[in-house]
Amino acid sequence: MEASKQVNLAIYRTTIRIGASRFRQVSWYFVNILFFKNPLVVLSSAKRALLRLFGAKVGAGVVIKPSVNIKFPWKLRIGDHSWIGEGVWIDNLSDVVIGNHVALSQGCLLLTGSHDHRKETFDFLTAPITLEDGVWICARATVLGGTTCRSHSILTANSVSGGDLDPYTIYKGNPATAIKTRTIL
Amino acid sequence: MEASKQVNLAIYRTTIRIGASRFRQVSWYFVNILFFKNPLVVLSSAKRALLRLFGAKVGAGVVIKPSVNIKFPWKLRIGDHSWIGEGVWIDNLSDVVIGNHVALSQGCLLLTGSHDHRKETFDFLTAPITLEDGVWICARATVLGGTTCRSHSILTANSVSGGDLDPYTIYKGNPATAIKTRTIL
Amino acid sequence: MEASKQVNLAIYRTTIRIGASRFRQVSWYFVNILFFKNPLVVLSSAKRALLRLFGAKVGAGVVIKPSVNIKFPWKLRIGDHSWIGEGVWIDNLSDVVIGNHVALSQGCLLLTGSHDHRKETFDFLTAPITLEDGVWICARATVLGGTTCRSHSILTANSVSGGDLDPYTIYKGNPATAIKTRTIL
Numbered sequence: 001m002e003a004s005k006q007v008n009l010a011i012y013r014t015t016i017r018i019g020a021s022r023f024r025q026v027s028w029y030f031v032n033i034l035f036f037k038n039p040l041v042v043l044s045s046a047k048r049a050l051l052r053l054f055g056a057k058v059g060a061g062v063v064i065k066p067s068v069n070i071k072f073p074w075k076l077r078i079g080d081h082s083w084i085g086e087g088v089w090i091d092n093l094s095d096v097v098i099g100n101h102v103a104l105s106q107g108c109l110l111l112t113g114s115h116d117h118r119k120e121t122f123d124f125l126t127a128p129i130t131l132e133d134g135v136w137i138c139a140r141a142t143v144l145g146g147t148t149c150r151s152h153s154i155l156t157a158n159s160v161s162g163g164d165l166d167p168y169t170i171y172k173g174n175p176a177t178a179i180k181t182r183t184i185l
Numbered sequence: 186m187e188a189s190k191q192v193n194l195a196i197y198r199t200t201i202r203i204g205a206s207r208f209r210q211v212s213w214y215f216v217n218i219l220f221f222k223n224p225l226v227v228l229s230s231a232k233r234a235l236l237r238l239f240g241a242k243v244g245a246g247v248v249i250k251p252s253v254n255i256k257f258p259w260k261l262r263i264g265d266h267s268w269i270g271e272g273v274w275i276d277n278l279s280d281v282v283i284g285n286h287v288a289l290s291q292g293c294l295l296l297t298g299s300h301d302h303r304k305e306t307f308d309f310l311t312a313p314i315t316l317e318d319g320v321w322i323c324a325r326a327t328v329l330g331g332t333t334c335r336s337h338s339i340l341t342a343n344s345v346s347g348g349d350l351d352p353y354t355i356y357k358g359n360p361a362t363a364i365k366t367r368t369i370l
Numbered sequence: 371m372e373a374s375k376q377v378n379l380a381i382y383r384t385t386i387r388i389g390a391s392r393f394r395q396v397s398w399y400f401v402n403i404l405f406f407k408n409p410l411v412v413l414s415s416a417k418r419a420l421l422r423l424f425g426a427k428v429g430a431g432v433v434i435k436p437s438v439n440i441k442f443p444w445k446l447r448i449g450d451h452s453w454i455g456e457g458v459w460i461d462n463l464s465d466v467v468i469g470n471h472v473a474l475s476q477g478c479l480l481l482t483g484s485h486d487h488r489k490e491t492f493d494f495l496t497a498p499i500t501l502e503d504g505v506w507i508c509a510r511a512t513v514l515g516g517t518t519c520r521s522h523s524i525l526t527a528n529s530v531s532g533g534d535l536d537p538y539t540i541y542k543g544n545p546a547t548a549i550k551t552r553t554i555l
Contacts (some may be wrong), residue, residue: 004538005554006522007504009451009471010431033409039218061195081194091476101194103300103307106276111509115473117524117540118555122473134192139296140327142510142528152191154302158327158345158359160528168189170302173359174528174543184190185303224403246380266379286379288485288492291461319377324481325512337376339487343512343530343544353374355487358544369375370488 007122015124020074028054036068094126099133108137112145192307200309201278205259213239221253279311284318293322297330377492385494390444398424406438464496469503478507482515
């Protein structure tokens, strides 16, 4: 067996496509810290307006709790009446598309970025996340890039998505596997 | 098969019973941010006094580290010589009863709230949590509402309770299962 | 069966060996809050200089993102071109030795401290962590004290180490088990 190759982070070059002017990016950085990551309550209506100002598409009645961290609002789309819970981290280096009536509970993480661990250069990878209508991402769960959570699927507390979630199905574990059907009476 | 029903968060009405006056609730909100969530060290004796002032029952010698988040102190009971570690989140919309000599390690979460995913209205659900004497909830573990952790049970790091924990038993995973007996020599 | 023994945290005495003067410890406490835990960007070169000032060995090109929490810099060694991601918590009560080209992703936790749950006195335990060259600890993963992650091993998102990680091997779950070989092309 030949000697194993090694990664070399010294030659790593980020290939994140920011998708916004430097001015917008830096402005958002401060707005995010002041009004979103802040533990103080800020009216959801004000936060919706700020997100739209920075290029997000945000529907009616979206609720955004304190201590939320959003990377790039211009890569964020949220439908009507969805909820972003306390301490949620939307690390959207790629597009994150959230449907209507979606609930993101406390401390959950939408993680679009990754790296190619098979490359010496540890290339940056990123893939979008789609949460269809009625999805519930429970407290501290993690959705990985490239995942589609189909209509009304549920990822239970502290679970990690391990592929797409089928509609009306409840997933648990790391990687999360289907444990039950969701029936709405 | 008939068309599946959908949740409608637009008609959601919170049914949380706050259990305190508006004045007390708002005052605690600021006290929690200033003296509990704050990463700066505040004397445990001062924190115990503040918790009691807001209606918590707190025993002797309780240690409370920085960056702790407590929802409603008037729904919190802690016995003697228990520890609340750095970054612990007690999200007690229902009663949380913590016995004597209980250790809550860094970043663990006591999560009393949930939702009825079988209802179109996504009804708010909540249930109390009881941690009996000598229990240890390890770093970043999550205890779900309705759980009783019996005397001297242990929930290991980053695990999620999946029902009550038997006394003197060690649990691991998501959902956590019994992996060992705890014997104190 | 005789009555089970109980823990008694009232007689607990911490045995952490701080390894620095009281002055250095208190100074670091504030520097950590102001320049490391702070969500504002601080130049990595400034953070490297601060870490070295407080006794850490930090190699060339080490990148340190915002909201990082480091316990004792004098017990930290980092090689060249390694990355400390946003929200990483290095709770190094014992030595943490990080090699070259190591990536610690968002929110991961290096947890050196523990307790002896078989003792009435709940004795403090701690053990060092070693991350060899090319290791990747993914987002929100937890490495427990006493763990060596061998060259180019990977601990996937939200997983918890359950013993040493073999070189060029990918681990997942709680406890994490080997799921794949890492081959660098």
